[in-house]
Amino acid sequence: MTREVRQLKVPLCREDIASLKAGDEVELNGTILVGRDQAHLRLIQTLERGEELPLDIRGETIYYMGPAPTPPGRVIGSAGPTTSSRMDPFAPRLLDLGLKGMIGKGPRSREVLDGVVRNGAVYFYAFGGCGALYAQRIVSSECVAYGDLGPEAIYRLRVEKFPVVVAADSEGNSLY
Amino acid sequence: MREIRCQEVTASLKKALLQAGVELPGDVKQVLREASRKETGRSAGVLQRCLENITVAEKEGLPLCQDTGMVLLFCEIGQDIHFDRDFNGALEEGVEQAYEEGFFRKSVVSDPLKNRKNSGNNLPPVIYHELVPGDGLKISLLLKGFGSENCSRLHMLKPTAGREAVVEAVLKTITDAGGSPCPPIVVGIGLGGTMDKAAVLSKKALCRSLDSHHCDPWYDELERELLEKINATGIGGGGLGGDTTALGVKIETYPTHIAGLPLAVTINCWADRKGVVEL
Numbered sequence: 001m002t003r004e005v006r007q008l009k010v011p012l013c014r015e016d017i018a019s020l021k022a023g024d025e026v027e028l029n030g031t032i033l034v035g036r037d038q039a040h041l042r043l044i045q046t047l048e049r050g051e052e053l054p055l056d057i058r059g060e061t062i063y064y065m066g067p068a069p070t071p072p073g074r075v076i077g078s079a080g081p082t083t084s085s086r087m088d089p090f091a092p093r094l095l096d097l098g099l100k101g102m103i104g105k106g107p108r109s110r111e112v113l114d115g116v117v118r119n120g121a122v123y124f125y126a127f128g129g130c131g132a133l134y135a136q137r138i139v140s141s142e143c144v145a146y147g148d149l150g151p152e153a154i155y156r157l158r159v160e161k162f163p164v165v166v167a168a169d170s171e172g173n174s175l176y
Numbered sequence: 177m178r179e180i181r182c183q184e185v186t187a188s189l190k191k192a193l194l195q196a197g198v199e200l201p202g203d204v205k206q207v208l209r210e211a212s213r214k215e216t217g218r219s220a221g222v223l224q225r226c227l228e229n230i231t232v233a234e235k236e237g238l239p240l241c242q243d244t245g246m247v248l249l250f251c252e253i254g255q256d257i258h259f260d261r262d263f264n265g266a267l268e269e270g271v272e273q274a275y276e277e278g279f280f281r282k283s284v285v286s287d288p289l290k291n292r293k294n295s296g297n298n299l300p301p302v303i304y305h306e307l308v309p310g311d312g313l314k315i316s317l318l319l320k321g322f323g324s325e326n327c328s329r330l331h332m333l334k335p336t337a338g339r340e341a342v343v344e345a346v347l348k349t350i351t352d353a354g355g356s357p358c359p360p361i362v363v364g365i366g367l368g369g370t371m372d373k374a375a376v377l378s379k380k381a382l383c384r385s386l387d388s389h390h391c392d393p394w395y396d397e398l399e400r401e402l403l404e405k406i407n408a409t410g411i412g413g414g415g416l417g418g419d420t421t422a423l424g425v426k427i428e429t430y431p432t433h434i435a436g437l438p439l440a441v442t443i444n445c446w447a448d449r450k451g452v453v454e455l
Contacts, residue, residue, distance in 0.1 A: 023218060023416075025221050065242070066242065066281070067242050067281070068238075068239050068242040068244060068279055068280060068281040069279045069280075069281065070279070071237075071238070071279040077238070077239070077242065077279050077281070078233075078238050078239040078240070078241060078242040078244075078279075078281070079242055080241050080242050080243075082243075082323070083323055083356060085356075105323075105355070105356075105358070105414070106354075106355050106356045106415065107354065107355065107356075107415070125414060125416065127222060127225040127226070127229070127414060128323065128358035128414055128445065129226065129229065129240065129241045129321075129358045129445050129446055129447040130225050130226065130228070130229035130240075130241075131229070131233075131238070131239060131240060131241040131242040131243075132229050132232040132233035132236060132238040132239065132240055132241075133225060133228055133229040133232050133233075135232075135236075135238055136232050136236065136238075151281070163225060165221065165414075165416065175218075175415075175416055175417070176354070176355065176415065
């Protein structure tokens with residue numbers, strides 16, 4: 001059974017973000033970043049020292065994920081979302097710096113949702129537990145910062161038909 | 177006296193773990209398919225993606241979820257068995273080999289607080305031994321993800337609390353968890369014993385097949401009541417809202433003290449990864 005799902009380009013453009021409503025199921029096509037707990041901690045520590053970030057996050061969408069090891073001949077191992085709330089203390093600052101999209105699972109704090117609205121951004125729910133499916137929708141993966149963190153480093157992924165649901169939109173509507 | 181070679185234990189455990197991480201048991205797939213057919217809420221899409229993920233994982237031989245969990249092993253060991261060497265060591269080898277060969281994520285840290293350094297091989301597993309009559313060996317295994325484990329709870333209820341209080345505490349645990357444990361969830365409940373016993377029973381309950389019935393009709397009825405009430409919360413798949421919040425509720429009990437009623441609730445995600453090794 002094939003369902004018609006709206007296709008969306010990433011990095012996201014302003015018009016697309018404005019058109020997204022909480023509850024919409026979409027599929028992402030293009031490039032996204034990957035980063036989770038340790039990478040977020042380092043980004044914020046870098047900012048607190050008054051230093052420059054190792055990459056430009058303006059306009060980017062970040063996926064909260066730490067993959068399973070990559071089997072030979074594949075781009076990436078199993079690659080489903082992790083719980084977003086652990087990134088809540090860091091996300092508002094990154095949104096204020098121009099981050100436009102976040103992908104993970106579970107509810108977010110008030111501060112993050114306010115940051116989404118304030119900056120015209122979006123929070124996507126990725127299907128929890130669907131690591132094999134997401135691995136299949138990732139066509140390339142490249143480490144772009146903090147390589148010493150291994151699976152917790154920051155990666156840039158090229159994705160095709162990467163399924164997500166809009167969980168919090170830029171007008172303040174949230175599924176949770 | 178029966179002699180079991182530990183090499184055999186390692187090999188069959190490895191095989192069962194490799195399968196459990198990639199392919200869901202038939203009973204779980206069946207309940208998910210039925211739920212997907214019936215679901216009309218927002219989580220209909222979630223259930224469809226779960227089914228899609230099951231197909232991809234099986235076809236490509238990839239782990240269903242990147243959190244391939246911490247391994248729990250319930251060993252029922254016939255008292256007439258003799259093992260040719262260290263039994264626990266054989267189990268550990270099985271876990272280590274499976275996580276390496278299956279490209280499963282190593283998710284265990286050696287010390288919980290001091291430095292949280294990854295053990296690098298997903299060791300150790302959590303092992304429970306039970307001595308039983310005869311010469312059979314049965315190992316029930318769970319690959320326990322921690323998104324759901326973090327939502328599990330223990331309630332030391334009053335001895336006079338009664339059935340309603342148990343239902344209330346279970347429902348509170350589930351609603352507090354909301355969408356975090358990757359619903360639709362499977363719920364394992366341990367009732368009675370001591371604090372630790374109840375917790376172990378709640379894990380043991382997860383080993384039961386979803387289509388099994390409790391041998392005591394009173395608890396069978398309670399399992400069904402809980403499942404109905406959990407699904408009535410409307411949390412739904414992924415917490416996006418819908419009629420399928422749980423795929424099953426299983427209860428295990430043990431006698432307890434006159435002064436208490438321990439209740440443990442273990443929540444498992446929809447990727448209810450389990451298996452059995454019998455030698």
